[in-house]
Amino acid sequence: MTGQADKKRISYLGPEASFTHLAAKKVFPEGALVPFTTIPECIEAVAEGSVDYAVVPLENALEGSVPLTVDYLFHEAQLYVTAEVLSSIEQHLLVHPDNRNAESFEAIYSHPHALAQCHKYLFYTYKNTPLEQYSSTAAAAKMVSELPERNIAAIGNEFSAHKYGLDILQRDIHDFHFNHTRFFVLSKSDHKLTDPTHDDQIKTTLMITPPDDDRSGVLHQILSVFAWRRLNLSKIESRPLKTGLGDYFFIADVLADEKDAMMRGAFEELAALGCTVKTLGSYYTYK
Numbered sequence: 001m002t003g004q005a006d007k008k009r010i011s012y013l014g015p016e017a018s019f020t021h022l023a024a025k026k027v028f029p030e031g032a033l034v035p036f037t038t039i040p041e042c043i044e045a046v047a048e049g050s051v052d053y054a055v056v057p058l059e060n061a062l063e064g065s066v067p068l069t070v071d072y073l074f075h076e077a078q079l080y081v082t083a084e085v086l087s088s089i090e091q092h093l094l095v096h097p098d099n100r101n102a103e104s105f106e107a108i109y110s111h112p113h114a115l116a117q118c119h120k121y122l123f124y125t126y127k128n129t130p131l132e133q134y135s136s137t138a139a140a141a142k143m144v145s146e147l148p149e150r151n152i153a154a155i156g157n158e159f160s161a162h163k164y165g166l167d168i169l170q171r172d173i174h175d176f177h178f179n180h181t182r183f184f185v186l187s188k189s190d191h192k193l194t195d196p197t198h199d200d201q202i203k204t205t206l207m208i209t210p211p212d213d214d215r216s217g218v219l220h221q222i223l224s225v226f227a228w229r230r231l232n233l234s235k236i237e238s239r240p241l242k243t244g245l246g247d248y249f250f251i252a253d254v255l256a257d258e259k260d261a262m263m264r265g266a267f268e269e270l271a272a273l274g275c276t277v278k279t280l281g282s283y284y285t286y287k
């Protein structure tokens with residue numbers, strides 16, 4: 001599949017050297033990678049057909065889900081996950097070489113998840129420095145490189161330091177060593193991308209809306225659908241349905257192929273419980 005996939009067009013949260021760009025290159029080393037400024041723009045590009053795939057961040061080990069991605073997939077788009085990418089994330093403090101001797105900054109810019117991942121470091125080292133959210137770590141690095149006259153810093157990866165000619169003032173400023181992010185590779189058609197490095201474990205992501213009769217124990221019933229079939233869940237999370245306070249849907253990752261007989265049985269039982277199920281498909285993990 002990789003050989004064919006390499007000829008494809010792929011939208012990603014850019015610009016070049018963002019963590020999403022690095023994830024996209026793992027799956028599509030020779031693909032035509034097209035940067036966008038926001039996650040919805042990336043997803044819309046694949047939904048409209050101007051690209052074949054979109055690579056977007058889904059979940060971070062320190063910060064949890066990226067709500068924009070989850071909600072857009074639930075409410076706005078009818079797309080499938082063809083692969084997930086797991087990347088380890090190392091954050092560094094980046095400055096323009098002209099400002100390499102600065103001891104304080106006017107402001108520090110980065111993606112909100114990156115700022116949150118470095119919370120303790122920023123709190124203890126740059127307590128009074130304003131933290132400014134930016135569309136991505138690489139966008140922040142690019143902006144810092146274009147404004148040497150402003151004494152500002154960015155948080156981002158080593159590749160964006162090289163790409164945009166910045167100095168790494170402080171390495172590895174993320175608060176917890178285990179900092180991984182999960183990215184989805186989305187497509188309009190339901191298929192699986194594979195390559196020699198993918199791991200053998202297949203996963204299916206489901207979005208489950210419970211019946212709206214406020215019945216007690218409905219989450220227990222949903223979980224038991226999977227439990228007695230020995231279908232292992234690697235994640236379950238609730239997100240607001242946006243129809244009223246207390247209305248939720250559940251996003252569940254099941255360690256099985258949706259075509260398995262047990263999964264087909266699970267879909268039937270969920271329907272019998274009055275649940276609506278939107279499947280994002282089954283896929284492998286690229287590491």
Ligand SMILES: O=C(O)C(=O)Cc1ccccc1
Binds near residue numbers: 060113136
């Ligand atoms: O900002 C980036 O570079 C991204 O690709 C989003 C992101 C931000 C922080 C951790 C992982 C991905």
